[in-house]
Amino acid sequence: MNQTMANGTQTHTLSALVANKPGVLARIAQVFARRGFNIDSLVVSPTRDGNFSRMTMTALGDPSGLDQIIKQVNKLVDVINCSDLTDKNIVVKELMMLKVRVQSDQRTELLQVAEHFGARSVDLTDESLTMMITGNSDKLDAYVELCKKYDIIELVRTGKVVMARGPQET
Amino acid sequence: MSKNEISGGEAIVRALESEGVEYLFGISGGSVIPIFDAIVTTKTNIKMVLTRHEQGATHMADGYARATGKPGVVLVTSGPGATNALTGMMTAHMDSVPMVVITGQSIRPMLGKDAFQEADIFGMAMPVVKHSYLVRETNDIPRIFREAFHISSTGRPGPVLIDIPKDVSAGLCSLDAKTDMDLPGYKPQVPPDHEAIMQMAEALSKSRRPVLLVGHGALIAGASAQVRAFAEKMNAPVMTTFLGKGAFPETHELSLGWPGMHGTAYANKALCECDLIMSIGSRFDDRILGRQDQFCKNAVKLHVDIDPAEIGKMIRPDIYCVGDAREVVEELTKHVGRLNTEEWVSHLADYKKSFPLKYRKTGGLKMQHVVDELYRMTEGRAVVVTDVGQHQMWAGQFYRTDYPDNWISSGGAGTMGFGVPAAVGAQFGRPNDLVVCISGDGGFQMMNQELTTAVIHKLPIKFFVMNNHYLGMVRQWQELFYEDRKSGVDLEGNPDFVKMAEAYGMKGFNLKRPGDVKRILKKALDYNEGPCLVNAEVEKTDNVFPMVPAGKPLEDMLISRPRHKLDKPTGST
Numbered sequence: 077m078n079q080t081m082a083n084g085t086q087t088h089t090l091s092a093l094v095a096n097k098p099g100v101l102a103r104i105a106q107v108f109a110r111r112g113f114n115i116d117s118l119v120v121s122p123t124r125d126g127n128f129s130r131m132t133m134t135a136l137g138d139p140s141g142l143d144q145i146i147k148q149v150n151k152l153v154d155v156i157n158c159s160d161l162t163d164k165n166i167v168v169k170e171l172m173m174l175k176v177r178v179q180s181d182q183r184t185e186l187l188q189v190a191e192h193f194g195a196r197s198v199d200l201t202d203e204s205l206t207m208m209i210t211g212n213s214d215k216l217d218a219y220v221e222l223c224k225k226y227d228i229i230e231l232v233r234t235g236k237v238v239m240a241r242g243p244q245e246t
Numbered sequence: 247m248s249k250n251e252i253s254g255g256e257a258i259v260r261a262l263e264s265e266g267v268e269y270l271f272g273i274s275g276g277s278v279i280p281i282f283d284a285i286v287t288t289k290t291n292i293k294m295v296l297t298r299h300e301q302g303a304t305h306m307a308d309g310y311a312r313a314t315g316k317p318g319v320v321l322v323t324s325g326p327g328a329t330n331a332l333t334g335m336m337t338a339h340m341d342s343v344p345m346v347v348i349t350g351q352s353i354r355p356m357l358g359k360d361a362f363q364e365a366d367i368f369g370m371a372m373p374v375v376k377h378s379y380l381v382r383e384t385n386d387i388p389r390i391f392r393e394a395f396h397i398s399s400t401g402r403p404g405p406v407l408i409d410i411p412k413d414v415s416a417g418l419c420s421l422d423a424k425t426d427m428d429l430p431g432y433k434p435q436v437p438p439d440h441e442a443i444m445q446m447a448e449a450l451s452k453s454r455r456p457v458l459l460v461g462h463g464a465l466i467a468g469a470s471a472q473v474r475a476f477a478e479k480m481n482a483p484v485m486t487t488f489l490g491k492g493a494f495p496e497t498h499e500l501s502l503g504w505p506g507m508h509g510t511a512y513a514n515k516a517l518c519e520c521d522l523i524m525s526i527g528s529r530f531d532d533r534i535l536g537r538q539d540q541f542c543k544n545a546v547k548l549h550v551d552i553d554p555a556e557i558g559k560m561i562r563p564d565i566y567c568v569g570d571a572r573e574v575v576e577e578l579t580k581h582v583g584r585l586n587t588e589e590w591v592s593h594l595a596d597y598k599k600s601f602p603l604k605y606r607k608t609g610g611l612k613m614q615h616v617v618d619e620l621y622r623m624t625e626g627r628a629v630v631v632t633d634v635g636q637h638q639m640w641a642g643q644f645y646r647t648d649y650p651d652n653w654i655s656s657g658g659a660g661t662m663g664f665g666v667p668a669a670v671g672a673q674f675g676r677p678n679d680l681v682v683c684i685s686g687d688g689g690f691q692m693m694n695q696e697l698t699t700a701v702i703h704k705l706p707i708k709f710f711v712m713n714n715h716y717l718g719m720v721r722q723w724q725e726l727f728y729e730d731r732k733s734g735v736d737l738e739g740n741p742d743f744v745k746m747a748e749a750y751g752m753k754g755f756n757l758k759r760p761g762d763v764k765r766i767l768k769k770a771l772d773y774n775e776g777p778c779l780v781n782a783e784v785e786k787t788d789n790v791f792p793m794v795p796a797g798k799p800l801e802d803m804l805i806s807r808p809r810h811k812l813d814k815p816t817g818s819t
Contacts, residue, residue: 094431095430095431098380099368099369099372099378099380102369102372103372106372106373110373140558143558144555144558144559147554147555147557147559148555150554150555151553151554151555152377152431153376153377153397153429153431153432154377154431155431156430156431157431
């Protein structure tokens with residue numbers, strides 16, 4: 077699930093609970109950008125309490141640089157807390173939609189692959205099929221791999237959402 | 247307007263009054279007219295100081311804040327008024343200075359539509375403020391102002407921006423509007439971790455060659471008495487950082503002055519030889535470290551800081567404690583005793599004798615001579631405000647600081663132009679103290695319009711222009727590292743600064759010969775009809791030493807001008 081590069085950099089999954097106010101995302105994005113980190117995926121959504129939002133980010137980088145970023149993000153007044161959930165006991169899920177140009181003769185085969193992965197069709201026309209799949213990122217990657225032999229028109233992924241396992245809050 | 251409502255402008259003035267604000271520094275403009283109007287209609291006691299440039303207003307507020315410990319408050323208009331204030335916000339941010347900057351803004355329906363004098367200052371200022379607000383409802387004013395002052399002045403202080411659209415300040419605010427703070431994510435201070443304190447005490451007890459590195463954080467925490475008791479109890483040498491000057495008396499026998507690029511040779515030598523370094527409220531600035539990976543290689547490193555993000559940012563400590571410097575030092579002092587440091591202290595005393603800060607009084611007039619004499623004649627009691635450059639380093643070296651909050655200089659940002667307005671702000675904050683401003687001819691000309699403010703308010707500030715007709719620090723680098731190819735440093739065409747002072751309605755003195763230093767300084771110090779200026783025509787091409795070339799380890803410090811050719815520095819400016 078966590079991609080580790082030869083030079084020690086790794087994909088990290090960060091989760092932040094933030095005040096639901098304008099500008100919070102810009103403040104956090106600046107902390108990353110200034111230190112040369114690219115945010116690979118980002119999900120922001122309101123929490124149960126509408127005053128707060130949950131942000132889940134993935135970023136590739138060396139652990140010490142990222143550690144400093146987390147400290148800087150925690151320092152922001154509108155951030156309640158931010159932590160690195162990589163290697164923690166969490167449930168990680170992602171949703172993807174994938175649109176393939178397909179004629180009726182290949183449709184069955186494609187639906188068989190989909191069934192194997194638990195993907196389901198959400199839109200169907202004479203020349204295209206759109207599938208939706210949820211799961212961890214590796215599963216989504218594998219699905220994309222198998223679909224590559226067809227003509228993929230476009231795909232879109234939500235980015236990871238995470239939640240701590242067990243009764244405690246994330 | 248019902249009886250239960252006041253104007254937004256009035257709500258702002260009342261909020262400032264309830265925070266105990268004495269002065270507003272700023273300039274009016276279209277989008278802040280409702281606020282300026284409320285200053286009149288409320289008959290408030292808050293005094294509005296009209297500056298001549300918004301950057302000047304921010305540095306004035308900064309000087310006021312550093313001299314008093316209270317937040318400085320700025321009030322400027324939208325667009326260019328706000329962008330002019332950015333440099334001052336950045337300066338305050340780098341040096342952890344409490345400041346509240348109020349900017350006017352276009353009316354809400356016009357935001358994002360390129361309205362006249364519209365600037366997205368909320369967005370632009372984000373990286374240089376501790377926090378910022380764009381006020382969207384007039385009823386939010388009381389709460390936002392309370393939060394802004396709280397955030398600005400607690401924990402690690404910093405500037406807070408409040409951007410107020412004109413229709414918000416011109417709107418109506420209910421007298422019942424909420425003032426309760428809503429800051430669930432703000433954790434300015436945590437109690438010190440007892441376990442870490444005990445580990446620090448243990449490490450200190452084993453040390454034979456300790457040094458304490460005391461920074462601006464100790465001054466902000468009001469910890470100078472505690473630091474002194476701590477150092478004296480252990481018999482441990484102390485160096486204060488450039489911004490920490492005054493946190494421990496520089497004339498104390500345990501003092502090593504300040505370390506780093508242009509610090510004392512004995513402080514830098516102590517860093518090279520110590521077996522333990524304990525930072526109290528310093529951020530291990532790159533001016534101090536020399537080469538980061540070579541810094542205090544063989545020493546145990548302890549770090550006390552109120553800001554968790556400073557721990558491990560530059561130097562990975564062996565033991566750290568997050569907390570207020572005064573609380574931590576007070577607690578730690580209970581758990582330490584006198585250390586076995588006799589040999590170390592006497593070894594460093596030898597260094598102090600062998601490598602003193604020095605200059606020659608013969609030949610042309612030297613900045614060091616002027617500062618040194620000023621130090622003697624004011625008995626080290628003046629509030630010294632500097633600009634940025636060579637004169638700043640020499641002021642730091644030769645005006646020894648024994649008292650907290652008496653040294654005001656732009657350290658992290660290195661903002662030229664800081665000196666004149668910051669001195670004005672400091673004098674407003676400390677009306678009964680002697681304030682001297684030491685500038686170079688370069689920085690002086692970046693903000694000299696603020697002399698007007700000093701004249702209008704008859705502030706008895708002594709402005710020194712150390713005039714070498716060069717941007718001297720850059721010229722020094724060009725001489726040492728670029729085979730003396732001077733580029734963009736010759737300040738030909740400087741005006742006659744004495745005539746300029748006179749044009750502003752000030753007294754001016756020329757100082758040209760070393761033999762005249764005492765006489766002219768006495769005249770300036772005795773002058774009490776408002777501000778005066780001393781134009782010191784100093785040697786044009788003198789260089790500041792000691793010097794650690796940027797990017798080199800402290801071991802490579804140059805005590806004086808080297809005979810060999812130097813490589814171009816690899817480190818930051």
